[in-house]
Amino acid sequence: MPTPCSNCSRRGDNCLMNLSSGRCSACAGRNVKCDLVLDSLEDQRSELRARELRLRRELAKVDSKEKEMFNQEMASIREVQALEEEEACS
Numbered sequence: 001m002p003t004p005c006s007n008c009s010r011r012g013d014n015c016l017m018n019l020s021s022g023r024c025s026a027c028a029g030r031n032v033k034c035d036l037v038l039d040s041l042e043d044q045r046s047e048l049r050a051r052e053l054r055l056r057r058e059l060a061k062v063d064s065k066e067k068e069m070f071n072q073e074m075a076s077i078r079e080v081q082a083l084e085e086e087e088a089c090s
């Protein structure tokens with residue numbers, strides 16, 4: 001179980017780490033400094049790694065999609081070129 005940050009333990013609040021803000025949700029809501037970060041640095045690191053992995057996968061998806069679009073465009077260009085060549089030959 002994660003230990004609550006000093007603000008939450010003082011107030012008796014439910015301390016929930018908010019990884020995007022680097023603070024617990026209670027401290028983020030009050031916009032005050034949270035000392036929970038130091039305790040859960042490892043958690044944050046693993047979350048960041050997971051996020052990076054997700055992002056890489058997303059990028060890979062985008063890349064292949066763009067490649068597909070690019071290939072389709074190239075195919076249509078070649079089709080037009082082939083038609084023009086046929087017309088030139090006849």
Ligand SMILES: [Zn+2]
Nearest residue numbers: 005008015024
């Ligand atoms: Zn807290």
Ligand SMILES: [Zn+2]
Nearest residue numbers: 005024027034
């Ligand atoms: Zn806090």
